[in-house]
Amino acid sequence: MRLLVILATMALIYSSAAAYDPLDPNGNITVKWDVMSWTPDGYVATVTMNNFQMYRHIMSPGWTLGWTWAKKEVIWSMQGAQTTEQGDCSKFKGNIPHCCKKTPTVVDLLPGVPYNQQFTNCCKGGVVAAWGQDPTASVSAFQVSVGQAGTSNKTVKLPKNFTLLGPGPGYTCGPAKVVPSTTFLTSDRRRKTQALMTWNVTCTYSQFLARKNPNCCASFSSFYNETITPCPSCACGCQSKSNCLRSDSKILTKAGINTPRKDNAPLLQCTHHMCPVRVHWHVKLNYKDYWRVKISITNFNYRMNYTLWSLVIQHPNLNNVTQVFSFNYRPLVPYESINDTGMFYGMKYYNDLLMEAGPSGNVQSEVLLQKDKNTFSFRQGWAFPHKVYFNGDECMLPPPDTYPYLPSSAHHSPISFSASIFLCLILFLVVDCFAT
Template identity: 75%
Template sequence: MELRCSVLVLALAAVLSVAAAYDPLDPNGNITIKWDIMSWTPDGYVAVVTINNFQMYRHIMSPPGWTVGWTWAKKEVIWSMVGAQATEQGDCSKFKGNIPHCCKRTPAVVDLLPGVPYNQQIANCCRGGALAAYGQDPAAAVAAFQVSVGQAGTTNRTVKVPKNFTLLGPGPGYTCGPGKVVPSTVFLSPDRRRKTQALMTWNVTCTYSQHLASKYPSCCVSFSSFYNDTIVPCRKCACGCEHKTCVQGDSKRLAVTGKQARGRHHGDKEAALLQCTTHMCPVRVHWHVKLNYKEYWRAKIAITNFNYRMNYTQWTLVAQHPNLDNITEVFSFDYKPVVAYGSINDTAMFYGLKYFNDQLMEAGPHGNVQSEVLMRKDATKFTFKQGWAFPRKVYFNGDECQMPPPDAYPYLPNSAPPAGAAAASPASVIIVAFLALLLMRDLHWTDLLVLELLFHQGRRRRRRNSSASAYSDADSDTEWEDPEDGVGSLFVMEGTPEKEPFCEQLSEQFEAYIYGQRKETSFKT
């Protein structure tokens, strides 16, 4: 009975581990490490190791870049390497004369930095460990190095495949399977008239799990719209608030701590120095429903970096929305559809333009990138009701972001607000105020003027809400005006008229009457 329970527990753990590494938006995404033995040596072989990133929108940044490790099956050593290096040499004291490059039984290999001598380079090496996403830049989604292995056997029968492969990119998150011998790789000559093949080939497949990479999300999402003046912020502590170091944006500590540590901890999530926010996320993605046309509608996307020690190079943003299958134009970003399930085209990948905004700078005045997406309406499904205009999922650099709760999405003016969000109507406020004034004696003539102005103000607000409701779902050739075009314009609610300062001042004075805070006139009792 105990044995059966143990087997069931192990089987369940295996299923859960596989499920945790499954990405529904990129079900076939993985990193494949391929070993090709190209020639034999007196005590081993020379192999070319190729790392292919087949993930559509998840890449590995540099520095520190990728790190590949394994455990030798026998007592192998690394005599030399080209295009990469082992991080530790290990104990090579038993060797006389020629000293191996690495004698550790569990070597860890990293890429070389750009600019190394040509005799230490091979094709697709020396990028500092950077590995681009396949959907973003297929040519840069491959890395390679050459390794000369000794004490390993000199035939296909005596060579043993290494075990316990690991991949850091740059931190944890990847799980690698065992090496499997596959048919030898075939190579074409430069003139493509001759084929050669490797002497032996094995593959290792590594998959990514966000749950293994971090306990909390690394980004969050906020919403706003032109038809509602409410900004839905990121959830409180969306990325966890425990054991995180943060500073205020104007703190003097940034001049010392942030700049000194930025170079040492570039790419290290644990050493992040965040700007103090309620969500405590390194990155926030804001989606703003901006404009409504007769046949089109427009959304604005802004990505903000709150990490003072991180520049996000070759960043990617993935959004899932049913109208992303009909994108007309994307401004300031590059765009590619992510079609994982045949004809279902509801996912898009956005990334920066090369040499323009493909790097999201550290937190500060330049720590944001933004763009707008113009989409054609589908009359059979388009609506602004029930938060339809907002994305279902958002990923930044391959990690899923924390979304706001569904009941907090901006709602239409003619729709019932969520529970707890209902506000008193202008008419009810005026009635309550009038009854309160009736309880007072010796009203001044200016008080009656306040009541009259408030009454007209309530009528104006009701008229605005009705006009905004008409624009919300009806087709229109007129676009809402955007009073400014900059970073701050993301949060400007198009279609919301400017408030009249005089009426607002009178409203504040009237509230002072109700709460007994007016100092100019005292009421008789």
């Protein structure tokens, strides 16, 4: 019995640690239920999903929200979303509920649905932006009319076992908790009203739960060394090595090869790392007071377009970013005393879509950074990132001892051949002058 308790405690600690992100310690998705009115057998609620994660968004095919009813509740109707199954509603005659399942699964509606089916912040195909990237697009909502549920704060029972998929696994949701009722402004913004009852559900993300292998890798190069440090071999696992395609494969010319599958199974270009995405960091130029970096992101998946992509870099000199040329940029300060992390993301309608593998499957930018004379150095891999995240998942970095090294003579100013001749001539004249 004692062993079981110890194992359970260790599992709890490990799962909590796996969900903790040191670069976004307060990031989560909060699902809020606001009971807005009572009905003869239940209530009408507004369900709002707020993505408070700084750089992790929910991309297509969007979120899926599920739960288990505490009693024998049914969903009479919905606006702004729908359930994936109706369930067994055979006991109802005449007015048939929208869903009778004990464990309903809800998805967002697609853009362009009729106006009478829409709701505020709905109908985006389940795509929700990261709060740090676009706060106005980091919310999704729908309305649900629940029956057989109780008609007061004392008789309503909170749903249980919430699940959030977005668009794959990785999220773990805690229990629903009653919180102070949400306050709203009326349409004329002159009077405040409040929900009759409110409860919250908090969901956190764990890359460990999402997949057993990384989803991206990083490679490095520099102007001062011709060596390119590649992604580690099998950085993202090599399970799909037998199914990958060479970049010159004739299959790629066939129609439909880029069509996504329902199970989101990737179709990868054959590489030694077998990652869907590679981030390359190139130390490009060195000025007196500045240095310049080129960042390239390459997509090796023939079946995936990355919408609203984000790239997070941790590097000590990001506290002195002077200019970013073709990406958006904002610093991330997870802790007040440390400013070494920043988020890069695409410019709307320009490069916010990272296309599938092929000639257009890459985006790139350059970054100008001001040197901090107390810490700046090209030695011992200082010029390369400490951490790299793509779309909220940490990328595998090469081993530090393989980084492009700084030649031992690089700290000396090289003297050209013509300058050497000039110095020798000066020395000869000086010696000859003293000799006479």
